[in-house]
Amino acid sequence: AIRMTQSPSSLSASTGDRVTITCRASQGISSYLAWYQQKPGKAPKLLIYAASTLQSGVPSRFSGSGSGTDFTLTISCLQSEDFATYYCQQYYSYLRTFGQGTKVEIK
Amino acid sequence: EVQLVESGGGLVQPGGSLRLSCAASGFTFSSYSMNWVRQAPGKGLEWVSYISSSSSTIYYADSVKGRFTISRDNAKNSLYLQMNSLRAEDTAVYYCARDSSIPAGYFFDYWGQGTLVTVSS
Numbered sequence: 001a002i003r004m005t006q007s008p009s010s011l012s013a014s015t016g017d018r019v020t021i022t023c024r025a026s027q028g029i030s031s032y033l034a035w036y037q038q039k040p041g042k043a044p045k046l047l048i049y050a051a052s053t054l055q056s057g058v059p060s061r062f063s064g065s066g067s068g069t070d071f072t073l074t075i076s077c078l079q080s081e082d083f084a085t086y087y088c089q090q091y092y093s094y095l096r097t098f099g100q101g102t103k104v105e106i107k
Numbered sequence: 108e109v110q111l112v113e114s115g116g117g118l119v120q121p122g123g124s125l126r127l128s129c130a131a132s133g134f135t136f137s138s139y140s141m142n143w144v145r146q147a148p149g150k151g152l153e154w155v156s157y158i159s160s161s162s163s164t165i166y167y168a169d170s171v172k173g174r175f176t177i178s179r180d181n182a183k184n185s186l187y188l189q190m191n192s193l194r195a196e197d198t199a200v201y202y203c204a205r206d207s208s209i210p211a212g213y214f215f216d217y218w219g220q221g222t223l224v225t226v227s228s
Contacts, residue, residue: 001169034214036152043202043218044152049209055216087152091213094166096142096154 002026002090006099012107019075021102023088028068032092035064035073038101039084047086048073078104109133109217111203116222123193123226129186129203129219137161137181140206142215143188145199145224155201156188157213171197193226200224 003026013019023033031051036044046055048064051071061076075082083106088099115127127143143155156177157166165177176189186203200223204215 032211032213036215038152043220044215045218046214046216049207049212049214049216089152089154089214091211094157094213095168096157096213098152098154101151 001095002029002093002097004088004090004097004099006086006088006102008102009100010103010105012105013078014107015078015080017078019078019082019104021073021086021088021104023066023071023073023099025069025071025090025092029090029092031067032090033064033066033071034089034091035062036087036089037082037084038087044087075104109205111205111217111219113201113203113219113222116201116224118225118227119193120228121194121226124189124191125193125224127188127190127201127203127222127224131184131186131203131205134205136179136184139208140164140213141179141186142204142206143177143186144202144204144215144218145197146202146221147196147199150199153199157206158186190224193224195226198224198226 033051035048038044052064085101085103110132112130140159158177174192178187200221202221203219205217207216
């Protein structure tokens with residue numbers, strides 16, 4: 001199975017900060033990567049697919065980049081509602097796998 | 108509005124069985140492939156199983172292969188997961204998740220609220 005590794009596992013940031021989360025695949029996955037946001041007690045929400053395409057309704061402060069094995073999710077200006085856990089997911093293989101998650105906490 | 112509503116979770120003893128259901132509404136269920144994804148308490152997300160729109164193609168994670176069976180009834184707009192030989196490590200919230208309609212878009216664009224399965228004696 002393709003292993004997805006996110007870094008950092010957690011980070012502390014302030015409202016207005018620029019935040020970057022990294023996701024690395026154990027083998028090349030082209031651009032078959034999605035990002036999700038999950039808040040406590042809630043289902044995940046799709047943010048980005050195809051590595052850089054913003055899902056409808058998602059604020060433009062979220063952006064994604066990368067291809068092959070290295071990907072990033074950037075939140076350009078962190079808002080209070082963005083404090084959550086973020087997951088990457090590859091869909092290059094039919095055995096889909098997630099990263100372990102990155103928790104974004106309030107500093 | 109797309110809605111996915113899971114049910115059937117609960118407490119079961121190790122070695123026992125449970126059947127989860129997911130009722131879909133707000134979209135043409137028979138046109139979409141569907142999945143089960145789980146999340147152990149305090150842990151990350153784990154994809155469990157996939158079923159194509161016509162049930163012709165089915166995949167399982169290695170961790171559940173041979174014990175879990177995914178199925179669907181397009182006439183009832185419902186997705187199911189039959190879970191047998193349950194283990195403590197199967198304890199998790201189980202989510203029903205829809206695949207995107209984008210070609211090769213095997214990511215999850217809608218999720219249910221989840222149903223908790225607890226395997227314990």
